[in-house]
Amino acid sequence: MPMNGFACKPPQSVTPNDFTFSGLNKPGDTANPAGFKVTLVTVDQIPGLNTQGLSMGRLDFGPGGVNAPHIHPRASEMLIVMEGSLEVGFVTTLPETKLITKVLQAGEAFVFPQALTHYQRNVGKGPAVAISALDSQNPGTQRVVAAVLGSNPKLPVEVVAKALQADNNVAAQLLSKFK
Amino acid sequence: MPMNGFACKPPQSVTPNDFTFSGLNKPGDTANPAGFKVTLVTVDQIPGLNTQGLSMGRLDFGPGGVNAPHIHPRASEMLIVMEGSLEVGFVTTLPETKLITKVLQAGEAFVFPQALTHYQRNVGKGPAVAISALDSQNPGTQRVVAAVLGSNPKLPVEVVAKALQADNNVAAQLLSKFK
Amino acid sequence: MPMNGFACKPPQSVTPNDFTFSGLNKPGDTANPAGFKVTLVTVDQIPGLNTQGLSMGRLDFGPGGVNAPHIHPRASEMLIVMEGSLEVGFVTTLPETKLITKVLQAGEAFVFPQALTHYQRNVGKGPAVAISALDSQNPGTQRVVAAVLGSNPKLPVEVVAKALQADNNVAAQLLSKFK
Amino acid sequence: MPMNGFACKPPQSVTPNDFTFSGLNKPGDTANPAGFKVTLVTVDQIPGLNTQGLSMGRLDFGPGGVNAPHIHPRASEMLIVMEGSLEVGFVTTLPETKLITKVLQAGEAFVFPQALTHYQRNVGKGPAVAISALDSQNPGTQRVVAAVLGSNPKLPVEVVAKALQADNNVAAQLLSKFK
Amino acid sequence: MPMNGFACKPPQSVTPNDFTFSGLNKPGDTANPAGFKVTLVTVDQIPGLNTQGLSMGRLDFGPGGVNAPHIHPRASEMLIVMEGSLEVGFVTTLPETKLITKVLQAGEAFVFPQALTHYQRNVGKGPAVAISALDSQNPGTQRVVAAVLGSNPKLPVEVVAKALQADNNVAAQLLSKFK
Amino acid sequence: MPMNGFACKPPQSVTPNDFTFSGLNKPGDTANPAGFKVTLVTVDQIPGLNTQGLSMGRLDFGPGGVNAPHIHPRASEMLIVMEGSLEVGFVTTLPETKLITKVLQAGEAFVFPQALTHYQRNVGKGPAVAISALDSQNPGTQRVVAAVLGSNPKLPVEVVAKALQADNNVAAQLLSKFK
Structure with missing residues (x-):
C-alpha cells in the first residue's frame, strides 16, 4: 500500500543536501529506562527519499537495553549488528504465534517480516549497535x-x-x- | 508487499466453486472467554481469490465480547456493523500513540489503517455482528x-x-x- | 495501477469521523426499473480510506432486481449475501468468454476477478441484500x-x-x- | 493487481529468442465481419516478458473495420496510428458515462485508461494500421x-x-x- | 517504485486532447553524429497518461545510426521494428555481464528488461524505424x-x-x- | 516491477536460520585493482527475505578504492558510512546528466535514486566502510x-x-x- 509522498523537486534544482543526513556516528543516548535509542532516517530527514521506498536507522543499546516489542506497519526490516551481541526475535501470525529468535554477534544480519511484532535485546556486557533498513520511506513504528x-x-x-x-x-x- | 500466490488454474477448468464460500450466515460461536468469534474467508478458503488482493470476514460478538487488540500485517481493514453496537478503535504510530475510537450502530462503517493495532467491543445488550473487508488475499492476524x-x-x-x-x-x- | 490520492491529514488532527460512514442500515430504494440500488462507500465518503486500498458497498435488490452487467476498472470485488437469494456471474476473457455463475443463499460469498464483466440478480421471492468489498479506494463502475x-x-x-x-x-x- | 508469472530462467541459459517475436510486419487478415484483426504479443509469445509489465500488439483494419467496444481488465493501453485514419473512443465511468472520442491520422497517439470500454474504427478509405502498448504481460481482452x-x-x-x-x-x- | 503523478482532472472536464499526441508520423531528424533520433511521448506530452503506467516512443535511425547504450531507470521496454534492420542488444547483470543480441527485421519485436543497459543499431542500408513501449508514465533515460x-x-x-x-x-x- | 520470488515455507517449518546471515563483521578483501569489495546479502543468502522487498550489503574500500559507476536495475539504495571518508555521487537522467556528489564522513547517510548510475570512492587515508540498503530482495548490479x-x-x-x-x-x- 503506497503512502502519499511529497512533491518532487524539479531535477534542475536538487542539491546534494537533498540526499544527505548527518549524525549517525554519534552513539544514541541510552540513559533511559529501556537502555535503548533509535535514530531513524526517513523521508522526513532526507527529502530525496521521496518515492524511493527506503529508510534506515541506527540502534544503540546499553547493557541489557531492550527495543521493546513493536511493529512497523508499512515496512519489512533487516538489520546488521555492528557491535556487541543482540538477541532478536519476531512472532508469527495466528494460529502459530511462534517466536523465531536468535542471538546475533557483530557482523550478523537478520530479517523481520512485514509488520510482525519483533524486539531486540542487548545480551552482551558492553554496548551494542545495529544498523537497520526498512522498505518504506515512511515505515512508522508502534510499540x-x-x-x-x-x-x-x-x-x-x-x-x-x-x-x-x-x-x-x-x-x-x-x-x-x-x- | 506482495505475498507469493498459488498457481493459477487455466481458464478452461475453473468452476463456480473456485469462487464460492458457504456458511457465513451461521453466527459464530461466542461461548468463549473473549465472547468473540471471527470467520475469515481468504485464499485458503476460496482459490479464486488468488491474485485478487481481497478477503472478507464475519465477526460475531456476544454481549461484552471483545476482539482484542490485533494487527493484520499485510492489510488495511474496513467493516460494517450489521447488528448491535460496536465500540471500535485503532492506535496511531509513535510519537502520538493516539486512540481513534467510535461507537458504531448497525449500518455504520469504519476503517482501520494498514497494520495498526485495533480492537472492537460489543457495547450493546444483545449480540453484535459485523462484516469486514481486507485488501490482501492473505492478510494474517496477530494479537x-x-x-x-x-x-x-x-x-x-x-x-x-x-x-x-x-x-x-x-x-x-x-x-x-x-x- | 495506483490512482492519485488525496492529501493526508497530519496524525495530530485526524478525528474518528475521518474514518466513519453512517447509513448502511437503511435498505436502498429499489423502486426503479432495475429493482436495484447500490450504496458505495469510497474515499469520497470516508477520507480515512486514502491510501488504504479498500472500499465497500451495500447492494439492495427488490424481487427480480438486477445489478446489470458491469465492471470496476480499478478493482476486484468480493461479496457476501446477507439476505435472500442472489444469482451471480462473471464472464472470462477471450477466447473462452465463459460464464461462471452460481445461485447464492444468505451467508455465501463470491469473488468477481479484477475488471471482468459481472452481474447479480435476485432470484428469491423477497428482497435480497449483499455486502461487497473492493480493493481500491476509488474502484469506479461502468455498466x-x-x-x-x-x-x-x-x-x-x-x-x-x-x-x-x-x-x-x-x-x-x-x-x-x-x- | 499482479498476475502470477511464469518461472524465471536462470540468467546463464537465456537466449535472444526468449526476448523476440516475429511476424508483425504481415498485415492481419481483415476479411471477417468486423473488418479487423489484432495480433497481440504477450508473455505467451515472448517468455522474456515475464515480470516486465508490458505487452504490445498490431491492429489491422479494413475500410470501415471496427475493433468493437472492449476492455483489458489488467491494463491501460496506448496506441499510435501507423497508417490510415482511425476514430477512437473510450467511455468514462458512472455517473458521467462520457464518450471521449477523436479521429486520429497516421502519427497520432491516444491513451485508453485502465479497463475502460473503448473502441477503434477505420474512417479512412484504405486500410488502417496501429501499434498498441499495454502495461501488463497478460492484459486480457473482453468484448x-x-x-x-x-x-x-x-x-x-x-x-x-x-x-x-x-x-x-x-x-x-x-x-x-x-x- | 511509483513516481509522484500530477493532479487528476475531474472527469467532467477532460477533453480528447488530454489523451492525444500528434506528430509521430514525421521521421525524426537523424542528421547528427549518432545518426539517431527518439521522440518520446510521456506524461509530459499527454496529461491523460497520468497514473496509467505507460509511455511510447518513435525511434529513427539513419544508415549506421546508433542509439548508444542506455538505461531507463523506471521502466522495461519493448519495441517493434517498423522499417529496416536493427541490431539490438542488452547486457545482463553481474556476474554474467552477458550480451543478449539479435538482428531484427521489420515486424520483429524485442524486450529490454527493467533498467538494463541496452542499445540499437541500424544494420541495414536505408533508414530504420521502430516503435517502442515503456511501462512507466515517466521512464527517464540515461546514456x-x-x-x-x-x-x-x-x-x-x-x-x-x-x-x-x-x-x-x-x-x-x-x-x-x-x- | 516485482520479480518472481521463491516458494514460501509453511510457517510451521521456518527456523531462525532462514532469517539469518553471518560474516559481515569481516572486512572485505580490497587487495584488487579497484581497491573495493562488496558483500551483498539478498534472498540468495537469506531465504526469509522472500517477498520482503529488502537486501543489504557491506562495502569495503582500501585507500583510494573505488566502487566504479554502476546501477541496480531493480532497486533504490541508501548507505551509511561507518568508517573513513567516502566521496559518493549519482548522475541524473537526460537532459541534465547532472552529477550530484558529496564527501561523506562516518555517520553520514546518502540516497541513490532507483537505477541511476552512481559510484563511491574512498577519499580518506585509511580504509572506509559503509553499510547499504536496497529496496528489492534481488536488486541486481550492473557496472x-x-x-x-x-x-x-x-x-x-x-x-x-x-x-x-x-x-x-x-x-x-x-x-x-x-x-
Whole structure:
C-alpha cells in the first residue's frame, strides 16, 4: 500500500543536501529506562527519499537495553549488528504465534517480516549497535504494549483485561502505571 | 508487499466453486472467554481469490465480547456493523500513540489503517455482528498482547517487563498465566 | 495501477469521523426499473480510506432486481449475501468468454476477478441484500451495455452494430430507446 | 493487481529468442465481419516478458473495420496510428458515462485508461494500421457486448433485457442471433 | 517504485486532447553524429497518461545510426521494428555481464528488461524505424557512457580510470573530448 | 516491477536460520585493482527475505578504492558510512546528466535514486566502510562501463565508438584492454 509522498523537486534544482543526513556516528543516548535509542532516517530527514521506498536507522543499546516489542506497519526490516551481541526475535501470525529468535554477534544480519511484532535485546556486557533498513520511506513504528496500555486516551479497561487474559483489576493497575 | 500466490488454474477448468464460500450466515460461536468469534474467508478458503488482493470476514460478538487488540500485517481493514453496537478503535504510530475510537450502530462503517493495532467491543445488550473487508488475499492476524505474553516459546521475562514498564515479577506473573 | 490520492491529514488532527460512514442500515430504494440500488462507500465518503486500498458497498435488490452487467476498472470485488437469494456471474476473457455463475443463499460469498464483466440478480421471492468489498479506494463502475448504448454523446451506430453483430437498423433502434 | 508469472530462467541459459517475436510486419487478415484483426504479443509469445509489465500488439483494419467496444481488465493501453485514419473512443465511468472520442491520422497517439470500454474504427478509405502498448504481460481482452450477448453459456434473458433497457423479446432475439 | 503523478482532472472536464499526441508520423531528424533520433511521448506530452503506467516512443535511425547504450531507470521496454534492420542488444547483470543480441527485421519485436543497459543499431542500408513501449508514465533515460564521461560537472578522473580499467591519462583524454 | 520470488515455507517449518546471515563483521578483501569489495546479502543468502522487498550489503574500500559507476536495475539504495571518508555521487537522467556528489564522513547517510548510475570512492587515508540498503530482495548490479566495454561477447566496436564519442580505433583499443 503506497503512502502519499511529497512533491518532487524539479531535477534542475536538487542539491546534494537533498540526499544527505548527518549524525549517525554519534552513539544514541541510552540513559533511559529501556537502555535503548533509535535514530531513524526517513523521508522526513532526507527529502530525496521521496518515492524511493527506503529508510534506515541506527540502534544503540546499553547493557541489557531492550527495543521493546513493536511493529512497523508499512515496512519489512533487516538489520546488521555492528557491535556487541543482540538477541532478536519476531512472532508469527495466528494460529502459530511462534517466536523465531536468535542471538546475533557483530557482523550478523537478520530479517523481520512485514509488520510482525519483533524486539531486540542487548545480551552482551558492553554496548551494542545495529544498523537497520526498512522498505518504506515512511515505515512508522508502534510499540504494541504501549499501544494497548499507553494510548492517549487510554483503552477501556475491559478491552485491556481481555487482551491480557487477566481480570479488570490487573488491567487497571497496569494501565495506571504505564506512562 | 506482495505475498507469493498459488498457481493459477487455466481458464478452461475453473468452476463456480473456485469462487464460492458457504456458511457465513451461521453466527459464530461466542461461548468463549473473549465472547468473540471471527470467520475469515481468504485464499485458503476460496482459490479464486488468488491474485485478487481481497478477503472478507464475519465477526460475531456476544454481549461484552471483545476482539482484542490485533494487527493484520499485510492489510488495511474496513467493516460494517450489521447488528448491535460496536465500540471500535485503532492506535496511531509513535510519537502520538493516539486512540481513534467510535461507537458504531448497525449500518455504520469504519476503517482501520494498514497494520495498526485495533480492537472492537460489543457495547450493546444483545449480540453484535459485523462484516469486514481486507485488501490482501492473505492478510494474517496477530494479537499483539498474545504475541508478547503468549508466544511459543515465551519471550524473555526481561523483554516483557520492559514492554510493560513493570518489574520482572509482574511480567513473570502475566507470562505464567497467559494460555 | 495506483490512482492519485488525496492529501493526508497530519496524525495530530485526524478525528474518528475521518474514518466513519453512517447509513448502511437503511435498505436502498429499489423502486426503479432495475429493482436495484447500490450504496458505495469510497474515499469520497470516508477520507480515512486514502491510501488504504479498500472500499465497500451495500447492494439492495427488490424481487427480480438486477445489478446489470458491469465492471470496476480499478478493482476486484468480493461479496457476501446477507439476505435472500442472489444469482451471480462473471464472464472470462477471450477466447473462452465463459460464464461462471452460481445461485447464492444468505451467508455465501463470491469473488468477481479484477475488471471482468459481472452481474447479480435476485432470484428469491423477497428482497435480497449483499455486502461487497473492493480493493481500491476509488474502484469506479461502468455498466458495459450502457457504455455502448447510452454514452454521452452516443457511439456511432456502425460501431454499435458491429458490437451487436446486428445491422444498423437494430443498433439505431436500441440506441434511440436507451435512456 | 499482479498476475502470477511464469518461472524465471536462470540468467546463464537465456537466449535472444526468449526476448523476440516475429511476424508483425504481415498485415492481419481483415476479411471477417468486423473488418479487423489484432495480433497481440504477450508473455505467451515472448517468455522474456515475464515480470516486465508490458505487452504490445498490431491492429489491422479494413475500410470501415471496427475493433468493437472492449476492455483489458489488467491494463491501460496506448496506441499510435501507423497508417490510415482511425476514430477512437473510450467511455468514462458512472455517473458521467462520457464518450471521449477523436479521429486520429497516421502519427497520432491516444491513451485508453485502465479497463475502460473503448473502441477503434477505420474512417479512412484504405486500410488502417496501429501499434498498441499495454502495461501488463497478460492484459486480457473482453468484448463487452459479447460478454453480455455471447457468453458460454448465455446470460439469463432477464438480465440481458435489464442491461439493454428493453423487454425480454428484444433481448431474446439479440441473444439468439449472437454467435 | 511509483513516481509522484500530477493532479487528476475531474472527469467532467477532460477533453480528447488530454489523451492525444500528434506528430509521430514525421521521421525524426537523424542528421547528427549518432545518426539517431527518439521522440518520446510521456506524461509530459499527454496529461491523460497520468497514473496509467505507460509511455511510447518513435525511434529513427539513419544508415549506421546508433542509439548508444542506455538505461531507463523506471521502466522495461519493448519495441517493434517498423522499417529496416536493427541490431539490438542488452547486457545482463553481474556476474554474467552477458550480451543478449539479435538482428531484427521489420515486424520483429524485442524486450529490454527493467533498467538494463541496452542499445540499437541500424544494420541495414536505408533508414530504420521502430516503435517502442515503456511501462512507466515517466521512464527517464540515461546514456551510461555519457553518465560516466559527460556528466555536469565531470566525474573525478580517478573514478573514470577505474571504471575503464585504464590509467588516468586515458581517462583524462576521453573525459576532455566528450561533449 | 516485482520479480518472481521463491516458494514460501509453511510457517510451521521456518527456523531462525532462514532469517539469518553471518560474516559481515569481516572486512572485505580490497587487495584488487579497484581497491573495493562488496558483500551483498539478498534472498540468495537469506531465504526469509522472500517477498520482503529488502537486501543489504557491506562495502569495503582500501585507500583510494573505488566502487566504479554502476546501477541496480531493480532497486533504490541508501548507505551509511561507518568508517573513513567516502566521496559518493549519482548522475541524473537526460537532459541534465547532472552529477550530484558529496564527501561523506562516518555517520553520514546518502540516497541513490532507483537505477541511476552512481559510484563511491574512498577519499580518506585509511580504509572506509559503509553499510547499504536496497529496496528489492534481488536488486541486481550492473557496472555500466563494464556493460559497454566488457560484455560477453563484446559489443560491436561501432556502437562503443558512438557511445564514447570517439573513433573506432579508440573504441577498439579500450575494448581490447578491458578484462
